[in-house]
Amino acid sequence: MxxxxxxxxxxxxxxxxxxxxxxxxxxxxxxxxxxxxxxxxxxxxxxxxxxxxxxxxxxxxxxxxxxxxxxxxxxxxxxxxxxxxxxxxxxxxxxxxxxxxxxxxxxxxxxxxxxxxxxxxxxxxxxxxxxxxxxxxxxxxxxxxxxxxxxxxxxxxxxxxxxxxxxxxxxGEESRAVYHAALEDGRHQLAALVARTAQALEAAGVDRPGRLLHPLLTTTLAAAAHAADLRADDTPPAT
CATH class of the missing domain: 3.40.50.720 (NAD(P)-binding Rossmann-like Domain)
Structure with a gap:
């Protein structure tokens, strides 16, 4: 076409x-x-x-x-x-x-x-x-x-x-490996944290723990990401 x-x-x-x-x-x-x-x-x-x-x-x-x-x-x-x-x-x-x-x-x-x-x-x-x-x-x-x-x-x-x-x-080209490793580490740690928390909630008798966790973790993650940006803004440039 x-x-x-x-x-x-x-x-x-x-x-x-x-x-x-x-x-x-x-x-x-x-x-x-x-x-x-x-x-x-x-x-x-x-x-x-x-x-x-x-x-x-x-x-x-x-x-x-x-x-x-x-x-x-x-x-x-x-x-x-x-x-x-x-x-x-x-x-x-x-x-x-x-x-x-x-x-x-x-x-x-x-x-x-x-x-x-x-x-x-x-x-x-x-x-x-x-x-x-x-x-x-x-x-x-x-x-x-x-x-x-x-x-x-x-x-x-x-x-x-x-x-x-x-x-x-x-x-930068020289930073690409660090960039990739940081994203992969964050993704895996977050997934593991959610899995552990869901298991604990199931043990407490909570049905469908993901539904409970989603709004809590979404707002928490947004706040943590915003705080990371604020810390980066406050960090003086390298000399």
Whole structure:
């Protein structure tokens, strides 16, 4: 299906149309970019693409990369290095092509094979959990994205996040591992805390403890996050 584009809009290829890729592709489409192809072989991926990217052809990875001006790499973190290197071995990357990944673990170093071929590397990581449904499109609004890129192209990454409805926060290449570890640690500790508390409530005879905990923990978490921002604002800059 052909899509008309306003000036400045790009042809987007989604490599890995899973929960993240299909949602971000749909969000970019909604602001005028054309999704020219997506890759994915599982039945879940095909159903998700039909729901969120109707009319977009499902293609081999090489064909997606060949068609796209902006390649969105939304594969699992562990698969990203081999994918980027494999496309480079096949001569797939193009000079001037934007190559964007969403893995929290990596900065742009993992995109070095694409960069050597003349592509423009960007790393944007949305700090949210995706369901892979249209509900995520509204949740993107105001979500923080960690943006890592070479200084000359950093504004491109920031502008892309803003188009998605998010708020860009710059994370340096050297800090990306710490950033990722902090998020993973917080997520796991919070999940463990909720599980322990729910077990204690069940022992006290509370039916459906999650229903009881949700409003309490939501407001507590919001207050704790606000306090963390206040402490950061009060911390003098490093000299």
């Amino acid at each position: 052909s899509e008309s584009r306003r000036p400045g809009r790009l042809g987007v290829g989604v490599v890995g149309a899973g929960k993240v890729g299909a949602v971000l592709g749909s969000a970019l489409r909604s602001v005028g970019h054309a999704v020219v192809g997506a890759s994915g072989i599982s039945e879940d991926t095909r159903e998700r693409a039909e729901a969120l990217l109707p009319g977009v052809p499902l293609l081999d990875v090489g064909d997606v990369v060949e068609r796209a001006e902006l390649v969105l790499l939304t594969v699992p973190d562990d698969a990203l290095p081999d994918l980027v290197a494999g496309i480079a071995r096949l001569g797939g990357w193009q000079p001037g092509q934007l190559v964007v990944h969403t893995a929290g673990r990596y900065g742009t170093g993992v995109l070095e094979p694409a960069f050597r071929a003349g592509a423009i590397p960007l790393a944007i990581h949305p700090a949210m959990t995706f369901t892979g449904t249209s509900l995520d499109l509204a949740r993107l609004e105001g979500t923080t994205f960690a943006v890592t890129a070479p200084a000359p192209v950093l504004p491109i990454g920031q502008a892309l996040v803003i188009e998605l409805g998010g708020e860009p926060v710059v994370v």
